[in-house]
Amino acid sequence: MREINQTIGQTGSPADGQVEVPEKDIPLRDDIRLLGRILGDTIRSQEGDAVFDLVEGVRQTSIRFHRDQDQAARRELEDLLNGMTPRQTTRIIRAFSYFSHLSNIAEDQHHIRRTRAHDLAGSAPRPGTIGHALGRAQETGIGIERLEAFFREALVCPVLTAHPTEVRRKSSLNREMDLAQLLAERERGRMTPEETEACDEAMRRAVLTLWQTSLLRWTKRTVIDEVQNGVSFYDQTFLRELPRFYAQLEDRLATLRPDRRPAEVPPFLRMGSWIGGDRDGNPFVTADVVARTMRLQSTRALAFYLDEAHALGGELSLNRRNVTVSDALRDLADRSPDRSPNRQDEPYRRALTGIYARLAATARALGQAEVLRHAVGEAPPYADASELKAELDVIHDSLTGNGSEVLARGRLRQLRYAVAVFGFHLASLDLRQNSDVHERTVGELLESAAPGTGYAGLDEEARIALLLEELKTARPLASPFIDYSEETAGELAILRMAADAHRRYGAASMPNCIISKADGVSDMLEVALLLKEVGLLRPLGGALGVNIIPLFETIGDLRNSTRIMDRLLSLPAYRSLLESRGLEQEVMLGYSDSNKDGGFVTSGWELYKAEIGLVEVFRRHGVRLRLFHGRGGSVGRGGGPSYQAILAQPGGAVQGQIRITEQGETISGKYSNAEVGRRNLETLAAATLEATLLHPDAAAPREEYLAAMEELSGHAFEAYRDLVYGTRGFEDYFWESTVITEIASLNIGSRPSSRKKTRSIEDLRAIPWVFSWAQCRLMLPGWYGFGSAVRAWLADHPGDGPDGGMAMLRSMHRDWPFFQTLLSNMDMVLAKSNIAIASRYAELVTDPDLRRTVFERIRAEWQASIDALLAITGQDGLLRGNPLLARSIRNRFPYLDPLNHVQVELLRRHRGRSEEEYVLRGIQLTINGIAAGLRNSG
Template sequence: MQPISARFSDISAVSDASFIPAQLRDEIAMLDGILYDVLKECEGDRVLIPLARLRQAAHELYLQSAEGADPDPILNELRELDPTTAHKVARALTLHCQLLNLAEDRQRVRSLRAQGRDGRIVEDAIESGIHEVIELEGSEAVEALIQRLRIHPVLTAHPTEARRRAVVDGLQRISQQLERLDAPEADDAFAVDVRRRLAEELTALWATAPFRQERPTPLDEVRRIMAVFDQTLFDLVPGVYREVERTLARRYTGATPPRTPAFLRYGSWVGGDRDGNPNVTAQVTRQAVEQQTEQVLERLERRTRNIARLFTASDRYIKPSEQLQSQLERDQQDFPEQAAALQRTSPDQPHRHKLVYAAERLRARRQSDPRGYTGAEQMIADLDCLQRSLDDAGVPRLAYGEIQDLRWQVATFRFHLAELELRQHSSIHAAAIEELAPGYSDDAHALDRLARDGWQTTPEPTTEQTQEVLDTLRTAAQVQATHGPRACHRYIISFTRSAADLVAVRALARLAVPAEQWPDFRLDVVPLFETRRDLEHAERVLDEILQLPGERAALAERGNHLEVMVGYSDSAKDVGVFAANAVLHDIQERLANWARDNDINLTIFHGRGGSLGRGGGPLNRAIRGQAAGSVSARLKVTEQGEMIFTRYRTVESGRWHLERTTNAVLAMSTHHAEEHAARLAGRYRDDLQRMSSASESAYLELVKAPGFAEFFARVTPYEEIGQLEIGSRPAHRSKARDLESLRAIPWVFSWSQSRINLAAWYGVGTGLAVIGEEQGGIAKLREMRREWPFFAQLLENVEMGLARADMILGSKALDMGEQPQLRDRILDEWQRTEKWVLIATGKDYLLERQPFAQASQELRRTDVDALSLLQLAALDQLRNASEQDRGPWTDLVKMTIAGLSSGLQNTG
């Protein structure tokens, strides 16, 4: 391999560069060169020389890792480097990692486009999923499946996006400049101009402060999420539906009434999730809904007007239906000025007129004008009338082209964009009940009577906390009265442990919501089971709910539809990743059986994080590993932090993510798939339980060891992560600031930063060894991996977690804990886990059969290892600095945190 230099020639460090496409290789080389020139212009050798020295040392450390490399020499050098220069070196490494991510994203899009041009059935695409169902159960089965299909991503404000918005926008502009080079007319002069613009954008990024100066407010987070809807989600949705249509009716797509319903729904916790976040108030929730509503109405109006401009069909050739003519007469009366203008400019285009009037009604709705649409259903009815008129007139392609795309957008986003969901901790409601009705907080039947019959008195809250609970429920009723029930009707209860935790919310709502609004108020209370104990008791809680007359009646009003949320993050933090996955798989199977036995239409809401330690990994693979009956054509899942911006960075990447998700949901919803999953779970249940118990014991022995909390704080940049202004939520749910109150995100984030990545693998080796060390055990593990998608996906995620860790650098971080017994215990389990994962997968080294993932990781390794070395040196200096000298070292650690987040491509 060639030596590494400040010119970022990282491709030379990849063991097999053949897996890096030539176009990606060329693009990286160009960006590398421009970044080097920018750094030379802005900083000169005072940054480039230490940068080159650090990268070379990191590269050599990796090459020597098998021989027991020693990082101390370079760490000693870095301790002597002044923090200002070190900060600039970290910024340069961070920016390079961001450019690598951008280039790989673009290559992914190019590959998807190429596959589409080839006309092949691409693995994991919607088309392959539909064909899979047809082969197993026939074409009628797939039609029925699609009619009941529902995919419901929920975007959250969980703070795992370490970059500030200005940096994200700058990288987007760089991507747009690179896109110009793909144009056919891009000659040499054009390329020179693009390079000039790229240099300008990179200089601007270099001059941009990498972090926010203050923590974002919840409404800042709302605006950030709204940008995702505006830039990609709104536009990509019709393409997903079109892909289903293309597969179902290849010859007639766009020329017949579509068979694909709007099966996508979006939810949001941004502005509604108040669990441990005092910054989210009733007023914030109200403003969040208003912002969402304003945005979607503006986008729908713009889209409708754009279609109208292109719609020039004349009534000389395309006669409008009588129903459409009748509607136009009403429209003309409501909008006389617009009617006069249309009569002057396009008197013979009634179908265009209808679209213009639809846009006017959207504008009127935005302005609270009574002429506006009363709701999305009214606009859908107008579009249906327009489509029927065009179809009857003999131009179905005009009916089911752009107008159908608009109709799908209205049906998907309606007039509220995303269903805003409320979330609060169960203890908050219990405290409110004790304040307002002492002695009732644990009595589910008494609370059910309050919810059903109303309160005999009207007690006044005496604390701000209880007042806020009531204000939140009152706000939900006001939102529903203005924007419809779907805008804000779900209330999620964190740490649900009894039926009383659920019915308490309904009882409080009965007190908060005015009597005249109560009959129309919709409140779907969703239990969230998070810890191991709560997950195991979930069926008991649900049985208790069915015994409450008021809850049973509310369930019947919803057509016996029940939503239950299961948490991946806190369960993994509670008992370790292996045991958490085992208990989650088991409870989902039990919940599916419970729902079937009780005639309940169940939707399991998966609270998955972006990282491997919080239920992350490829979503489509995870869906195919779900328990029997737990999917059933319905998937609801959280999408968090950096995963939102990764998956929905472009229309193409967002569409591909949704296609793969749809593919997996369809495949796992057939009778064949459910029976197969049940057989496999039954065959391996006892083995999984034995491995899970051993893994959990090993994990608990570690995290409950004396002094572990202090050890964790010393070996990771946990405190510095809490100082990053990346989210409105505190790192802890309470003021205790202990491991129990610590949220799962900073727990996982901290371990990944230290290059130990403990949350993604600890205890797995001990668990696998229980089976592997038995007679024939290795063959059993390999059989389980080969036959059982759940187990295969678990091992795949653990393997990736190990691959992102680094034994040399992680060991140095563990040394800082100054507790040799804990350090040795972690290193022993680390080696044990890697050994048994490789044995179970039949590999000689990590990522052996994933060359693309390996090449991608090696592409970043020099920068990532360099950032880790900088972080280790900075933490060492910070731990020993006086109070007045801590500032520069803290800033340097925060800079390395951002860089490692980009290089490792995950945070929490």
């Protein structure tokens, strides 16, 4: 009997005629077979044998085509797919979408399995782990003193954002996490037959629930929906895995100390968020939403602390007749409202009931009604999280000082680290707004206070002078007796909410104001003036309560960033404000919009040059630079492996501090599984440590490398701009040949896909731009222009010898991490592309001349880019240096291609004015499935 499980996503099986898989990957194959069998059984039981046989026929035919490049199989596949009824089409889409989702689960579990296998075998720590980073530090003579100094000054902060490329629903994610946990249980323990049967049944329940759950959201997501989704990852991963990471790091550092005594690690790795605070282009982020966001975050943190304090009280039943306690612990217990005679001889429990009572009072004071258990009595709320941490430290010190150190290393240690990292705010919420909004707000305030100011008509220098003058005085501009525009009133309300959050949750709750589209010094000073209005900047004392952060996004902005920051840091008034922030200044670099503006090659190069220039400017001014990298999930938006990306930064760009956005589907891919999540967090910390201590002033690339890259970038920029912005009708080609219109109909984000109601590429957000190209399997933002650049470079630098142009490019690839990373990311993107499938999407373009002209240019550039990449790297095929990724991608194609074929046909019907409900719904389902198969698609 044919069964889906026999070949779904196999990494090699004799039945498919594929090569046998390495022994270490057999468990992955077995997991995929298991999940495939369960899915197949579910389809058969729910949809009947006819649907099951159709799914199997499509799958077998697609595999045969990919294995043998059998054109007869391709035609057979097209006939099968074209001949389906609407109901069959929907079932096929759902089946192949779930194939990809289940394969992702199995692959994640296999990564965990391989990591554990290395650990069990006693293998040397691998790159990307903190053990490897500390080992390299020891080898180079970096002692414990320098390491401890690094952790005191470091800041590593992944920042979650709500960009709309996460197409999965939370309901589906929960069941997928259940499956991951069940696979892990099967892996890690010998089960009895009864236990195995129970585990298999639980997996069947999870898969059946997935099948019977809608893959799509039927209502538009609100900002609060996005906040709740983001907060859920703290339950799954962050609240437990970050303290676990700190505890393990503490133990590793203890082995490097002469006395081998553990010492608490400062909370250098923390979480940030834009969800609920990013109002750039999102009119739904209001002051009320910001307040609700902070309340939701704080509620999650305090609920966790309450649960842990309750559990800890149950564990620490130590009787005073059997142990000695410190005076501080005795005092803490005596202050507890707990007067139960049953606990009078249990000082640790009384201390913890007192802590619980204060936590409950804190939750009530912060307007949180979600306290599940009643406290034993009344107690005063904590003024801030440091008070809670101090009382937990009293318990820790008493245990470690009186022979019970092992008790302090369990739940208590995890809770102490959690409080230190998450405080009462959970994650630092960034506020982001466009500079144009700030300009209009400041202009209205100035005009209301002094009619005739005419701020909008002033040039940059006049604006700077006026703003500096206003910043000298404590006099506010806003008046309660003036009715301001809705925009200005809204901006002031949000900033007042930020000031209130500082008072309620602490300054770490909202430490940053980010300015999108920053292109001048006045943009920074405008925000300073607005912060003064709400008390977050106090001019008389020179105190600045939050970081003012410019975001340089376009190619032009990146090129001007060094000049702008040099001018800003030269202003005595601004430097005085920075002194209150420890002479640290953060700068954010935008990967997504710079790519959309100038293409992949030029974006990467201008970002690299901007970093070099900023490092030099900041060094000259004696100000510490912290870079915030606005990377997306896809290579076209700055994505790719984080470890290599951090190590490829120019010397001095990573000074122990770095912030990086985690966007869209990347969040669930990295952090829905707790163990995978902890490994990803560890990788960020390890890369930052290595880049700072092992390569603090990495040698600058050879001058000829820089010159060559400048030439390559120029050629690539010209090719990209000529296609995207210089080709007549290109906008029409894009909108007709991709699913951009249909993506806008998905309920996957709270903000619109374009900044304005136009079809202009300039106004389109970078996220749907990249996401659309991924869906049609072109991945254009991740490679276009490279082939033309190399061809032009070789024409200008001919010769095959050691002095020829190709020899230079190969040398750059061998010796320069930046160029290595650039080509490695392009290698991955090109491997996921499929020009034959892309040609099917091109057929959707109604103008035949436009279709032929644009697609042939794209096809030629695609081939030229692959040829150039292989020639430089010396590979005989894509991803030859990454066989694991190559295997994963290769085995996904048979399950992606049918989805692409169906998507094209449904798009044709939808645009032919088909009113059938299943058509648009089917398109939306294919978007989900293709995104799952590609993983980092947006």
